[in-house]
Amino acid sequence: MSMPLMPLLPAIGSAVVALAGCSMAEVRLSDGFSSRSISYEVSGYSPRRFNQPLRFGPYSALEMRDGGIFSTSIPLRSVELQGSWRPFAFTQTTTGQPPVEVRCQSTALSAETGRDSRRLSIDLNALAGPFMDCGLRPGNNSAGSFELSRNGVRIQGMLESESGPYAVRSIHLMAGTSLPTSEPAGVEFQRDGKVLALVDLLNSGRVHMDRSLDEHERIYLAAAASSVLMLDLSFDG
Numbered sequence: 001m002s003m004p005l006m007p008l009l010p011a012i013g014s015a016v017v018a019l020a021g022c023s024m025a026e027v028r029l030s031d032g033f034s035s036r037s038i039s040y041e042v043s044g045y046s047p048r049r050f051n052q053p054l055r056f057g058p059y060s061a062l063e064m065r066d067g068g069i070f071s072t073s074i075p076l077r078s079v080e081l082q083g084s085w086r087p088f089a090f091t092q093t094t095t096g097q098p099p100v101e102v103r104c105q106s107t108a109l110s111a112e113t114g115r116d117s118r119r120l121s122i123d124l125n126a127l128a129g130p131f132m133d134c135g136l137r138p139g140n141n142s143a144g145s146f147e148l149s150r151n152g153v154r155i156q157g158m159l160e161s162e163s164g165p166y167a168v169r170s171i172h173l174m175a176g177t178s179l180p181t182s183e184p185a186g187v188e189f190q191r192d193g194k195v196l197a198l199v200d201l202l203n204s205g206r207v208h209m210d211r212s213l214d215e216h217e218r219i220y221l222a223a224a225a226s227s228v229l230m231l232d233l234s235f236d237g
Contacts, residue, residue, distance in 0.1 A: 025202045027186030028173040033195040036212070042205035042229060054229060056207045058094045059222040061102075061230075065089040084108045088230060092223035097215055098139030100223040104146075106132045106231060130157065132231060136223050138162075138216070146224050148231075155184055159224050163217055166191050166224075174202070187228050189221060197221045199228045 040057030067087035130147040137143040144160035155170035170184035200206035
Protein backbone atom coordinates (compact mmCIF):
# COMPACT_ATOMS: atom_id res chain seq x y z
CA MET A 1 0.00 0.00 0.00
CA SER A 2 1.45 3.37 -0.99
CA MET A 3 1.94 6.10 1.61
CA PRO A 4 0.73 9.69 1.01
CA LEU A 5 3.61 11.90 -0.04
CA MET A 6 2.59 15.18 1.60
CA PRO A 7 3.19 14.10 5.24
CA LEU A 8 6.67 12.95 4.25
CA LEU A 9 7.76 16.17 2.57
CA PRO A 10 9.12 17.87 5.72
CA ALA A 11 11.23 14.84 6.56
CA ILE A 12 12.41 14.51 2.96
CA GLY A 13 13.25 18.20 2.86
CA SER A 14 15.21 17.99 6.09
CA ALA A 15 17.16 15.01 4.82
CA VAL A 16 17.98 16.78 1.55
CA VAL A 17 19.10 19.92 3.37
CA ALA A 18 21.24 17.86 5.73
CA LEU A 19 22.86 16.00 2.86
CA ALA A 20 23.44 19.14 0.85
CA GLY A 21 25.03 20.92 3.78
CA CYS A 22 27.01 18.04 5.23
CA SER A 23 30.30 19.61 4.13
CA MET A 24 29.52 22.58 6.40
CA ALA A 25 28.22 20.51 9.34
CA GLU A 26 29.19 21.75 12.80
CA VAL A 27 28.63 20.45 16.30
CA ARG A 28 25.78 22.11 18.18
CA LEU A 29 26.84 24.63 20.85
CA SER A 30 24.65 25.35 23.85
CA ASP A 31 23.12 28.83 23.74
CA GLY A 32 25.03 30.04 26.80
CA PHE A 33 28.38 28.77 25.60
CA SER A 34 27.90 29.99 22.04
CA SER A 35 27.54 33.61 23.18
CA ARG A 36 30.64 33.60 25.41
CA SER A 37 33.08 31.52 23.39
CA ILE A 38 35.73 32.21 20.79
CA SER A 39 36.09 29.81 17.87
CA TYR A 40 39.25 28.65 16.08
CA GLU A 41 39.41 26.67 12.84
CA VAL A 42 41.80 23.71 12.86
CA SER A 43 44.49 23.12 10.24
CA GLY A 44 46.67 20.06 9.85
CA TYR A 45 43.91 17.75 11.08
CA SER A 46 41.93 16.54 8.09
CA PRO A 47 43.53 14.30 7.17
CA ARG A 48 45.74 14.18 10.25
CA ARG A 49 49.44 13.84 9.52
CA PHE A 50 52.04 13.48 12.26
CA ASN A 51 54.72 15.17 10.14
CA GLN A 52 52.87 18.49 10.05
CA PRO A 53 51.80 20.80 12.90
CA LEU A 54 48.24 20.90 14.13
CA ARG A 55 47.14 24.52 14.61
CA PHE A 56 44.09 26.48 15.72
CA GLY A 57 44.13 30.19 16.51
CA PRO A 58 47.35 31.08 18.37
CA TYR A 59 47.94 27.46 19.46
CA SER A 60 50.20 24.92 17.72
CA ALA A 61 50.90 21.26 18.44
CA LEU A 62 54.51 20.76 17.33
CA GLU A 63 57.18 18.06 17.44
CA MET A 64 54.72 15.26 16.70
CA ARG A 65 55.95 11.84 17.77
CA ASP A 66 53.85 8.90 16.64
CA GLY A 67 55.09 5.65 18.14
CA GLY A 68 53.19 3.46 15.68
CA ILE A 69 50.70 0.72 16.48
CA PHE A 70 51.66 -2.33 18.54
CA SER A 71 49.32 -5.32 18.34
CA THR A 72 49.04 -8.73 19.95
CA SER A 73 46.52 -11.57 20.11
CA ILE A 74 45.89 -14.33 22.66
CA PRO A 75 43.89 -17.44 21.67
CA LEU A 76 41.61 -18.76 24.44
CA ARG A 77 39.78 -21.84 23.22
CA SER A 78 37.13 -20.56 20.78
CA VAL A 79 37.82 -16.88 21.50
CA GLU A 80 40.78 -14.77 20.42
CA LEU A 81 41.61 -11.67 22.44
CA GLN A 82 43.16 -8.87 20.42
CA GLY A 83 44.82 -5.72 21.66
CA SER A 84 46.46 -2.73 19.98
CA TRP A 85 48.33 0.18 21.54
CA ARG A 86 49.37 3.46 19.97
CA PRO A 87 51.62 5.92 21.83
CA PHE A 88 51.91 9.49 20.59
CA ALA A 89 53.35 12.73 21.93
CA PHE A 90 53.63 16.41 21.02
CA THR A 91 54.42 19.86 22.41
CA GLN A 92 51.61 22.44 22.66
CA THR A 93 52.83 26.02 22.19
CA THR A 94 51.57 29.58 22.09
CA THR A 95 53.13 33.02 22.44
CA GLY A 96 53.92 34.18 25.97
CA GLN A 97 53.23 30.89 27.79
CA PRO A 98 55.42 27.90 28.71
CA PRO A 99 54.85 24.91 26.41
CA VAL A 100 52.76 21.94 27.51
CA GLU A 101 54.40 18.56 26.94
CA VAL A 102 51.84 15.88 26.12
CA ARG A 103 52.32 12.10 26.12
CA CYS A 104 49.41 9.80 25.33
CA GLN A 105 48.60 6.17 24.74
CA SER A 106 45.44 4.95 23.08
CA THR A 107 44.20 1.37 23.34
CA ALA A 108 41.85 -0.84 21.34
CA LEU A 109 40.73 -4.20 22.77
CA SER A 110 38.39 -6.76 21.25
CA ALA A 111 37.40 -10.42 21.35
CA GLU A 112 36.78 -12.39 18.16
CA THR A 113 35.18 -15.76 17.63
CA GLY A 114 33.88 -17.87 14.77
CA ARG A 115 35.23 -18.82 11.39
CA ASP A 116 36.47 -16.31 8.84
CA SER A 117 33.19 -16.39 6.91
CA ARG A 118 31.19 -15.70 10.09
CA ARG A 119 33.67 -13.86 12.28
CA LEU A 120 32.15 -12.05 15.26
CA SER A 121 34.05 -9.20 16.91
CA ILE A 122 33.13 -7.77 20.31
CA ASP A 123 34.45 -4.40 21.43
CA LEU A 124 35.92 -4.70 24.94
CA ASN A 125 37.02 -1.09 25.42
CA ALA A 126 34.00 -0.23 27.55
CA LEU A 127 35.01 -3.03 29.97
CA ALA A 128 38.76 -2.40 29.90
CA GLY A 129 38.91 1.16 31.24
CA PRO A 130 40.21 4.28 29.43
CA PHE A 131 40.94 3.94 25.73
CA MET A 132 43.08 7.09 25.89
CA ASP A 133 45.39 8.00 28.76
CA CYS A 134 47.49 11.19 28.58
CA GLY A 135 49.84 13.16 30.79
CA LEU A 136 49.98 16.94 30.29
CA ARG A 137 52.94 18.80 31.80
CA PRO A 138 52.76 22.64 31.61
CA GLY A 139 56.27 24.11 31.85
CA ASN A 140 58.11 22.81 34.92
CA ASN A 141 54.91 21.99 36.82
CA SER A 142 53.70 18.50 37.66
CA ALA A 143 51.76 16.62 35.00
CA GLY A 144 47.98 16.32 35.04
CA SER A 145 46.14 13.29 33.70
CA PHE A 146 43.60 13.19 30.90
CA GLU A 147 41.56 10.01 30.40
CA LEU A 148 38.76 9.08 28.01
CA SER A 149 36.55 5.98 28.21
CA ARG A 150 33.73 4.52 26.14
CA ASN A 151 30.17 4.04 27.41
CA GLY A 152 28.43 2.53 24.41
CA VAL A 153 28.78 5.07 21.59
CA ARG A 154 29.43 7.88 24.06
CA ILE A 155 32.77 9.11 25.37
CA GLN A 156 33.34 10.33 28.90
CA GLY A 157 36.38 11.17 30.96
CA MET A 158 38.26 13.54 33.23
CA LEU A 159 40.98 16.15 32.76
CA GLU A 160 43.02 17.18 35.80
CA SER A 161 44.45 20.68 35.98
CA GLU A 162 45.99 22.98 38.59
CA SER A 163 42.75 24.98 38.73
CA GLY A 164 40.59 21.89 39.27
CA PRO A 165 39.19 18.94 37.31
CA TYR A 166 37.15 19.09 34.12
CA ALA A 167 34.42 16.59 33.31
CA VAL A 168 34.68 15.52 29.68
CA ARG A 169 31.89 14.10 27.52
CA SER A 170 31.05 13.60 23.87
CA ILE A 171 28.37 15.60 22.06
CA HIS A 172 26.10 13.84 19.57
CA LEU A 173 24.13 16.75 18.09
CA MET A 174 24.84 18.89 15.03
CA ALA A 175 23.80 22.49 14.49
CA GLY A 176 20.47 22.80 12.69
CA THR A 177 19.07 19.36 13.51
CA SER A 178 17.67 17.54 16.53
CA LEU A 179 18.70 14.10 15.26
CA PRO A 180 21.55 12.59 17.31
CA THR A 181 24.68 11.26 15.64
CA SER A 182 25.89 7.71 16.27
CA GLU A 183 29.53 8.80 16.50
CA PRO A 184 30.70 11.83 18.54
CA ALA A 185 30.28 15.16 16.75
CA GLY A 186 32.32 16.89 19.43
CA VAL A 187 33.87 16.63 22.88
CA GLU A 188 33.22 19.23 25.58
CA PHE A 189 35.01 20.14 28.80
CA GLN A 190 32.84 21.18 31.76
CA ARG A 191 33.42 22.43 35.28
CA ASP A 192 30.54 22.62 37.76
CA GLY A 193 28.13 22.04 34.87
CA LYS A 194 29.48 24.98 32.84
CA VAL A 195 31.00 24.31 29.40
CA LEU A 196 34.43 25.98 29.13
CA ALA A 197 35.80 24.36 25.97
CA LEU A 198 34.52 22.22 23.12
CA VAL A 199 36.25 20.35 20.28
CA ASP A 200 34.26 20.07 17.05
CA LEU A 201 35.21 16.79 15.34
CA LEU A 202 33.26 17.40 12.13
CA ASN A 203 35.01 18.20 8.83
CA SER A 204 38.41 19.84 9.44
CA GLY A 205 37.49 20.60 13.06
CA ARG A 206 37.08 23.63 15.32
CA VAL A 207 38.02 24.43 18.89
CA HIS A 208 35.79 26.69 21.00
CA MET A 209 36.95 28.24 24.30
CA ASP A 210 35.27 30.39 26.93
CA ARG A 211 36.52 33.99 26.61
CA SER A 212 36.87 34.30 30.40
CA LEU A 213 39.65 31.70 30.63
CA ASP A 214 43.12 33.06 31.42
CA GLU A 215 46.00 32.34 29.03
CA HIS A 216 47.55 29.70 31.28
CA GLU A 217 44.32 27.70 31.34
CA ARG A 218 43.73 28.20 27.62
CA ILE A 219 46.98 26.58 26.51
CA TYR A 220 46.33 23.68 28.89
CA LEU A 221 42.87 23.13 27.38
CA ALA A 222 44.39 23.60 23.92
CA ALA A 223 46.75 20.70 24.67
CA ALA A 224 43.80 18.53 25.73
CA ALA A 225 41.90 19.58 22.59
CA SER A 226 44.86 18.62 20.39
CA SER A 227 44.94 15.20 22.06
CA VAL A 228 41.30 14.68 21.13
CA LEU A 229 41.86 15.86 17.56
CA MET A 230 44.71 13.39 17.13
CA LEU A 231 42.56 10.42 18.11
CA ASP A 232 41.63 8.01 15.36
CA LEU A 233 38.22 6.92 16.68
CA SER A 234 38.08 4.05 14.19
CA PHE A 235 41.06 2.62 16.10
CA ASP A 236 40.98 4.31 19.51
CA GLY A 237 37.90 2.73 21.04
